[in-house]
Amino acid sequence: MELSESHTLPVPQQRAWEALNDTAILKACIPGCESIDADGENAYAVALTAAVGPVKARFKGRMQLADIDAPRSYTIQFEGQGGAAGFGKGDARVTLEPAGDDATTLSYTASAQVGGKLAQIGSRLVDGAARKIAAEFFKRFTEQLGGGAQNDEAAAQENPETQAASDAEGADGDEPQKRKRSWTAWISKS
Incomplete structure (x- = not known):
């Protein structure tokens, strides 16, 4: 599986670097994370x-x-075991580039391999789950960096499921609107 994306973060490069190396922030941002020690x-x-x-x-x-070049880039090498579910291993090259005085572009290219039951369910489901986890990570990471309010619209455009959920709540929260998004529209944007 290969995954490459770029995201603009609402903080200077040094602040983005510090956040990427703060285990408390990462724990709060990684979906399902129980611990990072x-x-x-x-x-x-x-x-x-x-x-x-x-x-x-x-x-x-x-x-x-590995290959740490603070505050510009590093490579993350990872491996994990999920018991009967299988395993995952791979690496991700992460780079940070200034995008003006108060913004940073984070780009990454990840490569991963899975085995066991994970490999049996098919690459399309695995890729979709990886993209969903990455999208949720960047949404939470941007919020942790203090950019939640200004980036809500961009996040909603990147994640139509979130937009559909907020559309269903309605303007005042008491009456759902009739607008629905199909799952095929969500998949085609991935």
């Missing part, structure tokens, strides 16, 4: 629960930072 120099033990299609499991793994 230091496990040596530039290494972390991670535990999280994730669902990929019909497979839901608790994964325990390790994340190692």
